[in-house]
Amino acid sequence: MNIEEVLSKYEPKRENILLILHELQNSKPNQFLSREDIESVAKYLNLPSSKVYETATFYGLFSTKPRGKYIIRVCVSTPCHVEGAEKVLKTLEEALGIKVGDTTEDGLFTLEEVSCLGICGVAPAMMVNEEAFGNLTPERAIEIINSFKEKEEER
Ligand code: FES
Structure with missing residues:
Protein backbone atom coordinates (compact mmCIF):
# COMPACT_ATOMS: atom_id res chain seq x y z
CA MET A 1 0.00 0.00 0.00
CA TYR A 59 5.76 7.51 20.92
CA GLY A 60 7.98 4.46 21.32
CA LEU A 61 5.87 2.60 18.77
CA PHE A 62 7.13 4.70 15.89
CA SER A 63 10.57 4.79 14.36
CA THR A 64 12.12 7.29 11.98
CA LYS A 65 14.90 4.93 10.97
CA PRO A 66 14.59 1.66 9.03
CA ARG A 67 13.98 -1.39 11.20
CA GLY A 68 14.19 -5.15 10.78
CA LYS A 69 11.54 -7.55 9.60
CA TYR A 70 11.05 -8.69 13.20
CA ILE A 71 10.91 -6.07 15.92
CA ILE A 72 11.71 -7.51 19.33
CA ARG A 73 10.27 -5.34 22.08
CA VAL A 74 11.48 -6.29 25.54
CA CYS A 75 9.51 -4.81 28.44
CA VAL A 76 11.73 -3.11 30.99
CA SER A 77 9.06 -1.73 33.35
CA THR A 78 9.35 -2.58 37.04
CA PRO A 79 7.42 -5.92 37.21
CA CYS A 80 9.42 -7.30 34.27
CA HIS A 81 12.62 -5.72 35.53
CA VAL A 82 12.40 -7.46 38.90
CA GLU A 83 11.72 -10.77 37.15
CA GLY A 84 14.91 -10.57 35.11
CA ALA A 85 14.18 -8.52 31.97
CA GLU A 86 17.70 -7.08 32.07
CA LYS A 87 19.26 -10.52 31.71
CA VAL A 88 16.94 -11.35 28.83
CA LEU A 89 17.87 -8.12 27.10
CA LYS A 90 21.63 -8.65 27.58
CA THR A 91 21.36 -12.20 26.27
CA LEU A 92 19.48 -11.02 23.19
CA GLU A 93 22.07 -8.29 22.57
CA GLU A 94 24.85 -10.85 22.70
CA ALA A 95 23.02 -13.44 20.58
CA LEU A 96 22.09 -10.92 17.89
CA GLY A 97 25.36 -8.97 18.05
CA ILE A 98 23.56 -5.63 18.37
CA LYS A 99 22.65 -3.09 21.03
CA VAL A 100 19.17 -1.88 21.96
CA GLY A 101 17.86 0.36 19.19
CA ASP A 102 19.90 -1.35 16.48
CA THR A 103 19.07 -3.70 13.62
CA THR A 104 21.02 -6.81 12.63
CA GLU A 105 23.04 -6.54 9.43
CA ASP A 106 20.83 -9.03 7.61
CA GLY A 107 17.86 -6.73 8.31
CA LEU A 108 16.02 -9.46 10.18
CA PHE A 109 15.85 -8.21 13.79
CA THR A 110 15.57 -4.88 15.58
CA LEU A 111 15.91 -4.89 19.35
CA GLU A 112 13.96 -2.34 21.39
CA GLU A 113 13.19 -1.61 25.04
CA VAL A 114 9.59 -0.70 25.82
CA SER A 115 7.50 0.00 28.86
CA CYS A 116 4.67 -2.23 30.06
CA LEU A 117 3.12 -4.42 27.37
CA GLY A 118 0.09 -5.07 29.58
CA ILE A 119 0.95 -8.70 30.29
CA CYS A 120 2.73 -8.21 33.63
CA GLY A 121 1.18 -11.45 34.98
CA VAL A 122 3.69 -13.36 32.85
CA ALA A 123 6.69 -11.10 33.47
CA PRO A 124 9.28 -10.86 32.10
CA ALA A 125 7.69 -10.37 28.71
CA MET A 126 8.49 -9.32 25.16
CA MET A 127 6.80 -9.04 21.81
CA VAL A 128 8.07 -10.00 18.39
CA ASN A 129 6.03 -7.90 15.99
CA GLU A 130 2.43 -8.61 17.08
CA GLU A 131 3.17 -11.84 18.98
CA ALA A 132 3.58 -11.76 22.79
CA PHE A 133 5.81 -14.03 24.85
CA GLY A 134 5.91 -14.27 28.65
CA ASN A 135 7.66 -16.08 31.50
CA LEU A 136 10.92 -15.48 29.68
CA THR A 137 14.31 -16.75 30.67
CA PRO A 138 17.42 -15.91 28.68
CA GLU A 139 17.34 -19.45 27.23
CA ARG A 140 13.68 -19.18 26.23
CA ALA A 141 14.32 -15.81 24.56
CA ILE A 142 17.08 -17.38 22.45
CA GLU A 143 14.79 -20.27 21.49
CA ILE A 144 12.14 -17.80 20.35
CA ILE A 145 14.60 -15.86 18.23
CA ASN A 146 15.95 -19.07 16.75
CA SER A 147 12.44 -20.16 15.81
CA PHE A 148 12.04 -16.93 13.79
CA LYS A 149 15.42 -17.52 12.15
CA GLU A 150 14.40 -21.05 11.24
CA LYS A 151 11.14 -19.79 9.74
CA GLU A 152 13.18 -17.47 7.53
CA GLU A 153 15.54 -20.23 6.43
CA GLU A 154 12.58 -22.40 5.40
CA ARG A 155 11.34 -19.68 3.02
S1 FES B 1 5.64 -4.58 33.28
FE1 FES B 1 6.28 -5.85 31.69
S2 FES B 1 4.42 -6.37 30.73
FE2 FES B 1 3.82 -5.04 32.31
Missing part, protein backbone atom coordinates in the same frame (compact mmCIF):
# COMPACT_ATOMS: atom_id res chain seq x y z
CA ASN A 2 1.46 3.41 -0.92
CA ILE A 3 1.19 6.65 1.05
CA GLU A 4 -1.79 7.93 -0.93
CA GLU A 5 -3.73 4.72 -0.37
CA VAL A 6 -3.15 4.88 3.40
CA LEU A 7 -4.08 8.57 3.58
CA SER A 8 -7.24 8.08 1.55
CA LYS A 9 -8.59 5.74 4.26
CA TYR A 10 -8.72 8.57 6.81
CA GLU A 11 -10.37 11.94 6.92
CA PRO A 12 -7.79 14.74 6.96
CA LYS A 13 -8.40 15.46 10.63
CA ARG A 14 -5.75 16.09 13.21
CA GLU A 15 -7.17 13.45 15.58
CA ASN A 16 -6.37 10.76 12.98
CA ILE A 17 -2.63 11.41 13.15
CA LEU A 18 -1.75 8.37 15.29
CA LEU A 19 -3.89 5.99 13.24
CA ILE A 20 -2.37 7.27 10.01
CA LEU A 21 1.22 7.07 11.27
CA HIS A 22 0.61 3.60 12.65
CA GLU A 23 -0.86 2.23 9.44
CA LEU A 24 1.75 3.94 7.30
CA GLN A 25 4.58 2.46 9.33
CA ASN A 26 3.04 -1.03 9.28
CA SER A 27 2.54 -0.89 5.53
CA LYS A 28 6.27 -0.66 4.87
CA PRO A 29 8.74 -3.55 4.85
CA ASN A 30 11.24 -1.63 7.01
CA GLN A 31 8.56 -0.55 9.49
CA PHE A 32 9.61 3.07 9.83
CA LEU A 33 8.43 6.55 8.93
CA SER A 34 10.61 8.29 6.35
CA ARG A 35 11.00 12.04 5.94
CA GLU A 36 8.75 11.75 2.88
CA ASP A 37 6.04 10.02 4.95
CA ILE A 38 6.21 12.72 7.62
CA GLU A 39 5.94 15.48 5.03
CA SER A 40 3.03 13.81 3.23
CA VAL A 41 1.11 13.35 6.49
CA ALA A 42 1.79 16.97 7.45
CA LYS A 43 0.51 18.22 4.11
CA TYR A 44 -2.56 15.99 4.30
CA LEU A 45 -3.45 17.12 7.82
CA ASN A 46 -2.43 20.70 7.17
CA LEU A 47 0.07 20.66 10.02
CA PRO A 48 3.72 21.74 10.14
CA SER A 49 6.12 18.82 9.42
CA SER A 50 7.78 19.54 12.78
CA LYS A 51 4.51 18.74 14.57
CA VAL A 52 4.16 15.38 12.79
CA TYR A 53 7.83 14.60 13.40
CA GLU A 54 7.41 15.44 17.08
CA THR A 55 4.48 13.00 17.32
CA ALA A 56 6.39 10.28 15.46
CA THR A 57 9.37 10.58 17.80
CA PHE A 58 7.40 10.95 21.02
Whole structure:
Protein backbone atom coordinates (compact mmCIF):
# COMPACT_ATOMS: atom_id res chain seq x y z
CA MET A 1 0.00 0.00 0.00
CA ASN A 2 1.46 3.41 -0.92
CA ILE A 3 1.19 6.65 1.05
CA GLU A 4 -1.79 7.93 -0.93
CA GLU A 5 -3.73 4.72 -0.37
CA VAL A 6 -3.15 4.88 3.40
CA LEU A 7 -4.08 8.57 3.58
CA SER A 8 -7.24 8.08 1.55
CA LYS A 9 -8.59 5.74 4.26
CA TYR A 10 -8.72 8.57 6.81
CA GLU A 11 -10.37 11.94 6.92
CA PRO A 12 -7.79 14.74 6.96
CA LYS A 13 -8.40 15.46 10.63
CA ARG A 14 -5.75 16.09 13.21
CA GLU A 15 -7.17 13.45 15.58
CA ASN A 16 -6.37 10.76 12.98
CA ILE A 17 -2.63 11.41 13.15
CA LEU A 18 -1.75 8.37 15.29
CA LEU A 19 -3.89 5.99 13.24
CA ILE A 20 -2.37 7.27 10.01
CA LEU A 21 1.22 7.07 11.27
CA HIS A 22 0.61 3.60 12.65
CA GLU A 23 -0.86 2.23 9.44
CA LEU A 24 1.75 3.94 7.30
CA GLN A 25 4.58 2.46 9.33
CA ASN A 26 3.04 -1.03 9.28
CA SER A 27 2.54 -0.89 5.53
CA LYS A 28 6.27 -0.66 4.87
CA PRO A 29 8.74 -3.55 4.85
CA ASN A 30 11.24 -1.63 7.01
CA GLN A 31 8.56 -0.55 9.49
CA PHE A 32 9.61 3.07 9.83
CA LEU A 33 8.43 6.55 8.93
CA SER A 34 10.61 8.29 6.35
CA ARG A 35 11.00 12.04 5.94
CA GLU A 36 8.75 11.75 2.88
CA ASP A 37 6.04 10.02 4.95
CA ILE A 38 6.21 12.72 7.62
CA GLU A 39 5.94 15.48 5.03
CA SER A 40 3.03 13.81 3.23
CA VAL A 41 1.11 13.35 6.49
CA ALA A 42 1.79 16.97 7.45
CA LYS A 43 0.51 18.22 4.11
CA TYR A 44 -2.56 15.99 4.30
CA LEU A 45 -3.45 17.12 7.82
CA ASN A 46 -2.43 20.70 7.17
CA LEU A 47 0.07 20.66 10.02
CA PRO A 48 3.72 21.74 10.14
CA SER A 49 6.12 18.82 9.42
CA SER A 50 7.78 19.54 12.78
CA LYS A 51 4.51 18.74 14.57
CA VAL A 52 4.16 15.38 12.79
CA TYR A 53 7.83 14.60 13.40
CA GLU A 54 7.41 15.44 17.08
CA THR A 55 4.48 13.00 17.32
CA ALA A 56 6.39 10.28 15.46
CA THR A 57 9.37 10.58 17.80
CA PHE A 58 7.40 10.95 21.02
CA TYR A 59 5.76 7.51 20.92
CA GLY A 60 7.98 4.46 21.32
CA LEU A 61 5.87 2.60 18.77
CA PHE A 62 7.13 4.70 15.89
CA SER A 63 10.57 4.79 14.36
CA THR A 64 12.12 7.29 11.98
CA LYS A 65 14.90 4.93 10.97
CA PRO A 66 14.59 1.66 9.03
CA ARG A 67 13.98 -1.39 11.20
CA GLY A 68 14.19 -5.15 10.78
CA LYS A 69 11.54 -7.55 9.60
CA TYR A 70 11.05 -8.69 13.20
CA ILE A 71 10.91 -6.07 15.92
CA ILE A 72 11.71 -7.51 19.33
CA ARG A 73 10.27 -5.34 22.08
CA VAL A 74 11.48 -6.29 25.54
CA CYS A 75 9.51 -4.81 28.44
CA VAL A 76 11.73 -3.11 30.99
CA SER A 77 9.06 -1.73 33.35
CA THR A 78 9.35 -2.58 37.04
CA PRO A 79 7.42 -5.92 37.21
CA CYS A 80 9.42 -7.30 34.27
CA HIS A 81 12.62 -5.72 35.53
CA VAL A 82 12.40 -7.46 38.90
CA GLU A 83 11.72 -10.77 37.15
CA GLY A 84 14.91 -10.57 35.11
CA ALA A 85 14.18 -8.52 31.97
CA GLU A 86 17.70 -7.08 32.07
CA LYS A 87 19.26 -10.52 31.71
CA VAL A 88 16.94 -11.35 28.83
CA LEU A 89 17.87 -8.12 27.10
CA LYS A 90 21.63 -8.65 27.58
CA THR A 91 21.36 -12.20 26.27
CA LEU A 92 19.48 -11.02 23.19
CA GLU A 93 22.07 -8.29 22.57
CA GLU A 94 24.85 -10.85 22.70
CA ALA A 95 23.02 -13.44 20.58
CA LEU A 96 22.09 -10.92 17.89
CA GLY A 97 25.36 -8.97 18.05
CA ILE A 98 23.56 -5.63 18.37
CA LYS A 99 22.65 -3.09 21.03
CA VAL A 100 19.17 -1.88 21.96
CA GLY A 101 17.86 0.36 19.19
CA ASP A 102 19.90 -1.35 16.48
CA THR A 103 19.07 -3.70 13.62
CA THR A 104 21.02 -6.81 12.63
CA GLU A 105 23.04 -6.54 9.43
CA ASP A 106 20.83 -9.03 7.61
CA GLY A 107 17.86 -6.73 8.31
CA LEU A 108 16.02 -9.46 10.18
CA PHE A 109 15.85 -8.21 13.79
CA THR A 110 15.57 -4.88 15.58
CA LEU A 111 15.91 -4.89 19.35
CA GLU A 112 13.96 -2.34 21.39
CA GLU A 113 13.19 -1.61 25.04
CA VAL A 114 9.59 -0.70 25.82
CA SER A 115 7.50 0.00 28.86
CA CYS A 116 4.67 -2.23 30.06
CA LEU A 117 3.12 -4.42 27.37
CA GLY A 118 0.09 -5.07 29.58
CA ILE A 119 0.95 -8.70 30.29
CA CYS A 120 2.73 -8.21 33.63
CA GLY A 121 1.18 -11.45 34.98
CA VAL A 122 3.69 -13.36 32.85
CA ALA A 123 6.69 -11.10 33.47
CA PRO A 124 9.28 -10.86 32.10
CA ALA A 125 7.69 -10.37 28.71
CA MET A 126 8.49 -9.32 25.16
CA MET A 127 6.80 -9.04 21.81
CA VAL A 128 8.07 -10.00 18.39
CA ASN A 129 6.03 -7.90 15.99
CA GLU A 130 2.43 -8.61 17.08
CA GLU A 131 3.17 -11.84 18.98
CA ALA A 132 3.58 -11.76 22.79
CA PHE A 133 5.81 -14.03 24.85
CA GLY A 134 5.91 -14.27 28.65
CA ASN A 135 7.66 -16.08 31.50
CA LEU A 136 10.92 -15.48 29.68
CA THR A 137 14.31 -16.75 30.67
CA PRO A 138 17.42 -15.91 28.68
CA GLU A 139 17.34 -19.45 27.23
CA ARG A 140 13.68 -19.18 26.23
CA ALA A 141 14.32 -15.81 24.56
CA ILE A 142 17.08 -17.38 22.45
CA GLU A 143 14.79 -20.27 21.49
CA ILE A 144 12.14 -17.80 20.35
CA ILE A 145 14.60 -15.86 18.23
CA ASN A 146 15.95 -19.07 16.75
CA SER A 147 12.44 -20.16 15.81
CA PHE A 148 12.04 -16.93 13.79
CA LYS A 149 15.42 -17.52 12.15
CA GLU A 150 14.40 -21.05 11.24
CA LYS A 151 11.14 -19.79 9.74
CA GLU A 152 13.18 -17.47 7.53
CA GLU A 153 15.54 -20.23 6.43
CA GLU A 154 12.58 -22.40 5.40
CA ARG A 155 11.34 -19.68 3.02
S1 FES B 1 5.64 -4.58 33.28
FE1 FES B 1 6.28 -5.85 31.69
S2 FES B 1 4.42 -6.37 30.73
FE2 FES B 1 3.82 -5.04 32.31
